[in-house]
Amino acid sequence: MKIVFLGSGNVATHLSQALNRSTLxxxxxxxxxxAENARSLAGKLSCGYCTDINxxxxxxxxxxxxxxxxxxxxxxxxxxxxxVDSGIDVADRIVVHTAGALAMDGEDxxxxxFSNCGVVYPVQSFSKQRAxxxxxxxxxxxxxxxxTLEKLRELVATxxxxxxxxxxxxxxxxxxxxxxxxNFANHMYAIANRLMEKNGLPFEILIPLIQETAQxxxxxxxxxxxxxxxxxxxxxxxxxxxxxxxxxxxxxxxxIYRLVSQNIQAYRDEFQRES
Amino acid sequence: MKIVFLGSGNVATHLSQALNRSTLxxxxxxxxxxAENARSLAGKLSCGYCTDINxxxxxxxxxxxxxxxxxxxxxxxxxxxxxVDSGIDVADRIVVHTAGALAMDGEDxxxxxFSNCGVVYPVQSFSKQRAxxxxxxxxxxxxxxxxTLEKLRELVATxxxxxxxxxxxxxxxxxxxxxxxxNFANHMYAIANRLMEKNGLPFEILIPLIQETAQxxxxxxxxxxxxxxxxxxxxxxxxxxxxxxxxxxxxxxxxIYRLVSQNIQAYRDEFQRES
Numbered sequence: 001m002k003i004v005f006l007g008s009g010n011v012a013t014h015l016s017q018a019l020n021r022s023t024l025x026x027x028x029x030x031x032x033x034x035a036e037n038a039r040s041l042a043g044k045l046s047c048g049y050c051t052d053i054n055x056x057x058x059x060x061x062x063x064x065x066x067x068x069x070x071x072x073x074x075x076x077x078x079x080x081x082x083x084v085d086s087g088i089d090v091a092d093r094i095v096v097h098t099a100g101a102l103a104m105d106g107e108d109x110x111x112x113x114f115s116n117c118g119v120v121y122p123v124q125s126f127s128k129q130r131a132x133x134x135x136x137x138x139x140x141x142x143x144x145x146x147x148t149l150e151k152l153r154e155l156v157a158t159x160x161x162x163x164x165x166x167x168x169x170x171x172x173x174x175x176x177x178x179x180x181x182x183n184f185a186n187h188m189y190a191i192a193n194r195l196m197e198k199n200g201l202p203f204e205i206l207i208p209l210i211q212e213t214a215q216x217x218x219x220x221x222x223x224x225x226x227x228x229x230x231x232x233x234x235x236x237x238x239x240x241x242x243x244x245x246x247x248x249x250x251x252x253x254x255x256i257y258r259l260v261s262q263n264i265q266a267y268r269d270e271f272q273r274e275s
Numbered sequence: 276m277k278i279v280f281l282g283s284g285n286v287a288t289h290l291s292q293a294l295n296r297s298t299l300x301x302x303x304x305x306x307x308x309x310a311e312n313a314r315s316l317a318g319k320l321s322c323g324y325c326t327d328i329n330x331x332x333x334x335x336x337x338x339x340x341x342x343x344x345x346x347x348x349x350x351x352x353x354x355x356x357x358x359v360d361s362g363i364d365v366a367d368r369i370v371v372h373t374a375g376a377l378a379m380d381g382e383d384x385x386x387x388x389f390s391n392c393g394v395v396y397p398v399q400s401f402s403k404q405r406a407x408x409x410x411x412x413x414x415x416x417x418x419x420x421x422x423t424l425e426k427l428r429e430l431v432a433t434x435x436x437x438x439x440x441x442x443x444x445x446x447x448x449x450x451x452x453x454x455x456x457x458n459f460a461n462h463m464y465a466i467a468n469r470l471m472e473k474n475g476l477p478f479e480i481l482i483p484l485i486q487e488t489a490q491x492x493x494x495x496x497x498x499x500x501x502x503x504x505x506x507x508x509x510x511x512x513x514x515x516x517x518x519x520x521x522x523x524x525x526x527x528x529x530x531i532y533r534l535v536s537q538n539i540q541a542y543r544d545e546f547q548r549e550s
């Protein structure tokens with residue numbers, strides 16, 4: 001399938017390259033208003049690029065909008081105008097976005113602009129610095145038309161063996177869960193790193209613990225896997241640690257410590273009642 | 276080295292077996308007041324057990340106290356009495372504890388009871404359900420006597436290739452960092468799991484994201500690795516997610532969302548000022 005990518009951020013960078021690796025796909029163009037980013041990504045893909053949406057190739061099959069959420073709707077409108085100005089029937093082009101938090105249906109959804117559209121949302125955290133193996137990354141897809149849904153399933157199959165049908169409502173429910181599981185878990189590492197640095201301890205000491213904690217939830221539910229002073233109800237250790245955080249002036253970290261410890265105990269109590 | 280284990284919890288279970296696997300060590304006895312636990316662990320180790328501290332074998336070289344923090348001091352006192360009653364010079368026995376939050380020095384430290392003592396603290400999260408590979412687990416050790424420190428280093432080397440000297444002060448500083456990196460990160464998974472379950476979504480969709488987030492911090496610092504709406508300053512997405520949490524009555528989770536997002540932005544700002 002001939003694909004145009006709109007955007008040159010983390011998702012666009014990783015997804016476009018993964019798709020382009022398959023002989024079944026060809027990314028034919030990258031659009032990004034930032035020339036440097038557009039050129040850089042197009043270089044990796046060995047394809048053309050443009051910085052003006054009026055130069056977007058209108059003869060591709062799929063248009064993947066991976067721009068920032070805040071400018072998605074604007075890009076959709078501009079892309080539609082580009083199709084109309086070129087005499088293209090927009091129903092003949094598949095337009096998808098890759099955002100967890102944006103709708104397909106409804107008045108602010110992609111389908112309010114394009115009748116033949118869908119969503120291809122990779123449940124993964126992308127950083128430019130780091131290669132990600134997408135082959136087992138779950139993709140949540142939806143589409144307005146069954147034949148388009150089938151095409152998106154085929155498209156995803158060229159990069160990953162895990163594809164799930166999910167409505168906008170389910171994707172919206174998953175997105176905050178992903179924020180907790182990834183961004184917030186990562187921030188717990190960031191706080192740990194800060195506490196280690198303040199005491200001249202290398203962060204690497206915590207790496208095996210971090211890996212083991214992440215691997216454990218592949219076998220055991222997180223509530224059942226929980227360890228540490230909060231779940232044990234060890235008030236002496238908790239008081240000591242809270243005093244330490246307070247003494248070092250880590251006020252917000254202290255408040256996070258209090259709240260999360262309290263919530264760990266609430267989850268434990270509920271888990272024990274149920275089991 | 277001949278070793279007696281006091282305790283039969285998660286740390287005792289994993290550490291005793293790892294030590295016993297080396298031909299250089301022999302766990303000769305397990306003490307635990309809970310007969311079932313003592314018998315079960317002794318069975319795994321093919322050694323004897325006792326439930327009365329007055330039956331502890333006084334002829335071992337090292338005594339490893341892996342009981343709950345709240346009863347450690349009581350066990351130290353009882354073990355000392357056992358030695359004294361048996362006519363053993365306590366300076367001839369090495370006694371260690373394995374706790375991150377307990378002191379060696381000072382009036383509440385192990386050295387207030389035993390002159391020849393130390394700490395062997397594995398920086399790892401242990402669950403009974405799950406085998407842990409200790410071979411790269413960092414151990415923090417200290418001892419009152421240089422020759423004992425050397426013995427502890429040799430002991431650790433039989434199970435792990437990572438051993439660090441660390442004072443009580445450093446261990447006390449590391450312990451809350453480990454709580455954030457492991458217990459609190461795990462609780463973020465627990466919240467994510469709850470949000471997924473509430474919406475009929477399988478938790479397994481988040482597993483690759485969790486693994487990638489954990490693996491990323493082996494290469495990039497957590498602050499530099501951060502992604503998501505908070506670090507992007509995406510207020511629209513954040514408001515939507517907060518409204519969703521509120522609508523579902525997840526009040527504490529909402530408060531955690533607010534606080535952690537705020538803290539992510541504070542760390543980002545500091546990171547940008549520094550770099």
